[in-house]
Amino acid sequence: MGTFKFNIAMPVAIIATALAALPAAAVDKKTALSADPAVVKAAVSATFKSAPPEWQAKLVQDETQAICSQYPNGLPDDLYQKVLAREAATIVLPADGNVLGDWKNGQKLSQRGTGGQFSDKADTPKGGNCYACHQLSPKELSYGSLGPSLLAYGKTKGYAPAEAIAAYGKIYNAQSAVPCSNMPRFGHSKFLSEQELKDLTAYLFDPESPVNK
Amino acid sequence: MMRLDRTAGWIIARLMGLALAVGVVAAAANSPAIADDAEKEIERYREMISDPMSNPGFLNVDRGEALWKLARGTKNVSLETCDVGEGAGKLEGAYAKLPRYFKDADKVMDLEQRLAWCMTTVQGLDTKDVFSRRFGAPGKTSDMEDLVLFIANKSSGQKLNLSLDHPKEKEMFVIGEAMFFQRGGQWDFSCATCHAEDGKRIRLQGLPNLSKVGKASQDTMGSWPTYRVSQSQGRTMQHRLWDCYRQMRWPQPDYQADGLTALTLYLNKNAEGGVLQVPSIKR
Numbered sequence: 001m002g003t004f005k006f007n008i009a010m011p012v013a014i015i016a017t018a019l020a021a022l023p024a025a026a027v028d029k030k031t032a033l034s035a036d037p038a039v040v041k042a043a044v045s046a047t048f049k050s051a052p053p054e055w056q057a058k059l060v061q062d063e064t065q066a067i068c069s070q071y072p073n074g075l076p077d078d079l080y081q082k083v084l085a086r087e088a089a090t091i092v093l094p095a096d097g098n099v100l101g102d103w104k105n106g107q108k109l110s111q112r113g114t115g116g117q118f119s120d121k122a123d124t125p126k127g128g129n130c131y132a133c134h135q136l137s138p139k140e141l142s143y144g145s146l147g148p149s150l151l152a153y154g155k156t157k158g159y160a161p162a163e164a165i166a167a168y169g170k171i172y173n174a175q176s177a178v179p180c181s182n183m184p185r186f187g188h189s190k191f192l193s194e195q196e197l198k199d200l201t202a203y204l205f206d207p208e209s210p211v212n213k
Numbered sequence: 214m215m216r217l218d219r220t221a222g223w224i225i226a227r228l229m230g231l232a233l234a235v236g237v238v239a240a241a242a243n244s245p246a247i248a249d250d251a252e253k254e255i256e257r258y259r260e261m262i263s264d265p266m267s268n269p270g271f272l273n274v275d276r277g278e279a280l281w282k283l284a285r286g287t288k289n290v291s292l293e294t295c296d297v298g299e300g301a302g303k304l305e306g307a308y309a310k311l312p313r314y315f316k317d318a319d320k321v322m323d324l325e326q327r328l329a330w331c332m333t334t335v336q337g338l339d340t341k342d343v344f345s346r347r348f349g350a351p352g353k354t355s356d357m358e359d360l361v362l363f364i365a366n367k368s369s370g371q372k373l374n375l376s377l378d379h380p381k382e383k384e385m386f387v388i389g390e391a392m393f394f395q396r397g398g399q400w401d402f403s404c405a406t407c408h409a410e411d412g413k414r415i416r417l418q419g420l421p422n423l424s425k426v427g428k429a430s431q432d433t434m435g436s437w438p439t440y441r442v443s444q445s446q447g448r449t450m451q452h453r454l455w456d457c458y459r460q461m462r463w464p465q466p467d468y469q470a471d472g473l474t475a476l477t478l479y480l481n482k483n484a485e486g487g488v489l490q491v492p493s494i495k496r
């Protein structure tokens with residue numbers, strides 16, 4: 001049986017504050033969760049202690065994950081600006097400045113929801129799973145609503161090169177535009193390669209792409 | 214090569230086609246009728262299969278009842294004196310109050326942790342084999358899944374009603390809440406990524422908001438444990454959380470880890486008043 005020691009000496013005040021929020025449990029806007037981050041970190045580690053070390057390493061939070069975890073209902077302004085700046089600085093554009101790849105491969109990547117799971121094999125194909133959260137091509141009716149619709153994305157932005165670069169940046173690191181965004185930081189995490197990011201950008205910006213038809 | 218001699222009919226046909234396309238696109242973009250239709254069909258499907266006589270989860274219930282009464286372990290006794298929260302051997306209504314604090318173990322436990330406790334202390338059973346079959350598969354039954362579906366069924370019709378009276382229960386709620394919002398893994402996902410807003414979908418699958426008390430959380434938590442048609446297995450919250458973490462690109466959680474109990478307590482507390490209808494049946 002897995003057990004782990006909580007910090008028993010948790011300040012009564014913290015518990016009282018937590019109780020005041022119960023049972024509706026709606027966390028106030030822009031206030032931090034009441035849990036002691038160190039206690040939570042220990043709880044999380046203990047929950048995954050039998051996983052292979054390279055998997056446990058994936059749960060070591062970076063600064064942004066940590067602060068977004070503590071403020072689930074929005075960051076106070078100063079922290080918001082800090083995250084925005086930090087995440088924007090991570091973006092690496094292609095050396096030749098060309099952000100448009102092959103939209104047909106981009107389409108495959110947008111549909112594919114495998115890759116990165118502990119049940120996946122080393123050679124399991126991966127994708128961005130874009131349709132899980134977004135509408136993209138008008139022909140694809142099975143789309144999610146966690147993210148905004150991207151219907152006719154390139155067309156509505158006039159296929160402007162600057163917009164394509166901005167879009168590449170968002171796919172590379174969504175938090176460079178929206179701190180604590182629900183969207184994975186596909187380039188920054190190295191989950192998707194530069195070519196794959198270009199292919200996805202092309203899916204949005206190529207006039208021949210179904211997204212723009 | 215564009216033709217220059219357009220007929221009026223050609224132009225009208227093109228304009229109608231455009232209007233239709235715009236209409237479909239507008240409908241799809243603004244209020245996805247396809248999603249509403251899908252939701253209605255899924256609801257109709259759920260009603261059709263929600264017949265106890267055709268829910269294979271009741272086979273788990275039958276096996277669970279047999280396991281509850283089976284004498285085994287070094288003490289060669291059954292689980293029938295096990296206290297799952299409402300007193301020794303009392304099962305009615307017990308599942309509706311779990312996870313909860315148990316004085317003899319001095320910790321908050323979910324049902325599976327409690328069953329493991331009883332197997333060890335009451336029966337003197339080595340739980341190694343039971344743990345190795347924690348999740349059923351073709352040709353492999355799970356004692357734990359069977360026992361959970363059996364015991365949960367004894368609370369069917371009752372409302373989820375967890376206590377936070379004990380300090381350790383309060384502590385577990387706070388930890389569970391924090392774990393719910395913990396961003397992690399290569400995709401930065403937390404439970405909240407999918408389950409902290411009303412009315413969202415992943416592809417066409419509706420996502421219940423589990424971060425607050427409401428119909429969505431009550432209906433969802435009131436439907437676990439369940440028989441999952443896509444897996445042909447009875448499944449408990451231990452498996453559901455394992456499956457969530459898998460899709461979140463997190464590592465595999467340890468079976469019966471206290472963090473999972475904290476999360477389950479938080480989720481069930483947010484579903485307070487939800488009526489248990491278990492075992493349910495799901496895709």
